[in-house]
Amino acid sequence: MxxxxxxxxxxxxxxxxxxxxxxxxxxxxxxxxxxxxxxxxxxxxxxxxxxxxxxxxxxxxxxxxxxxxxxxxxxxxxxxxxxxxxxxxxxxxxxxxxxxxxxxxxxxxxxxxxxxxxxxxxxxxxxxxxxxxxxxxxxxxxxxxxxxxxxxxxEAVLNAPPQFSVHLTAPAEEQAEWLRTGWDIDFRSRLIELLARDPSPHRTRRIRRRGDLFRVIGCGAWRAVFVADGPRVEVLALEPAYPLRFLNDPKLEDIPDRQAQLAFMKRWPEQLGLKG
Ligand SMILES: C[S@@+](CC[C@H](N)C(=O)[O-])C[C@H]1O[C@@H](n2cnc3c(N)ncnc32)[C@H](O)[C@@H]1O
Incomplete structure (x- = not known):
């Protein structure tokens, strides 16, 4: 009872x-x-x-x-x-x-x-x-x-080799720096921490494949496109997570980093051809 x-x-x-x-x-x-x-x-x-x-x-x-x-x-x-x-x-x-x-x-x-x-x-x-x-x-x-x-x-598996080493390419570093200095948005170290732990596709870690070559990890209002080759992970580019039609929709009020995402799209309109 x-x-x-x-x-x-x-x-x-x-x-x-x-x-x-x-x-x-x-x-x-x-x-x-x-x-x-x-x-x-x-x-x-x-x-x-x-x-x-x-x-x-x-x-x-x-x-x-x-x-x-x-x-x-x-x-x-x-x-x-x-x-x-x-x-x-x-x-x-x-x-x-x-x-x-x-x-x-x-x-x-x-x-x-x-x-x-x-x-x-x-x-x-x-x-x-x-x-x-x-x-x-x-x-x-x-x-x-x-x-x-x-x-x-x-833990036993994660503490054992291989460890993943994460590098940002020059364009990705430039984008991270642009976000940090221009918009006070800084997820670089969190991104590196998450990918260094494990860059495999995983729903909770918000990592998915993009085509045969690339992977993408969600970082709040942003995403990072990367490639993983053995223990080496290379971040190729950052990008806004929200599509333009959402960013331009005044009814959607709660989009984080909205102005920064719009400005990013103007600054990098073609996104380096990483669509997979
Ligand atoms: C894995 S939980 C662990 C929380 C706590 N240490 C525990 O063991 O109950 C921590 C995660 O919860 C999420 N989180 C933090 N505050 C939250 C909130 N107010 N509502 C929903 N999720 C939240 C964040 O994503 C954070 O990484």
């Missing part, structure tokens, strides 16, 4: 995170310790959480419990971005596509200023609702000898 619980459980955000990462693509799959980035959790003014924060400053790490608010649906089987293209049960993954889209991330607690928590690297996009904070307690939360099933197997 099922226990008596209200079938709809209500949660309310205690605050929202500010990470500057507007797109899911920009956020890491898990936070990286080596990132120097700083993020801010802004707690709501009502109710007043100041007492609730008392004694937290002594913890160098906290857990954030949060809501994958950009995910409308869930799937029982998901395709994780790491390793071979193999579906896994969603409960055996950290995928955002969960029946209750709850995220769980350990982050460094750098400081507390009123109702603003200064945090280290994290994997949340800007504006994500945060539902709860708990102290990270190494004695309770860390089990270095625990096994990690399919992740252990994938």
């Amino acid at each position: 099922e226990p008596h619980v209200d079938p709809t459980l209500t949660v309310r955000p205690i605050g929202f995170i500010r990470t500057g990462k507007q797109l899911k693509f920009d956020a890491r799959h898990q936070p990286s310790e080596t990132d120097p980035e700083r993020n801010v959790l802004e707690l709501l003014p009502e109710p007043d959480y100041r007492d609730a924060l008392r004694d937290l400053a002594g913890f160098s790490r906290i857990w954030l419990v949060w809501w994958f608010h950009l995910n409308p649906s869930w799937r029982p089987l998901v395709l994780p971005p790491r390793g071979p293209a193999q579906r896994r049960g969603v409960f055996a993954t950290r995928s955002p596509h969960r029946p209750n889209p709850l995220g769980l991330t350990p982050v460094q607690l750098v400081g507390i200023e009123g109702r603003r928590l200064l945090l280290g690297p994290c994997d949340l996009v800007d504006g994500t609702p945060v539902l709860d904070i708990k102290p990270y307690i190494p004695a309770y939360d860390s089990f270095p000898d625990a096994t990690a099933g399919w992740i252990d197997e994938v």
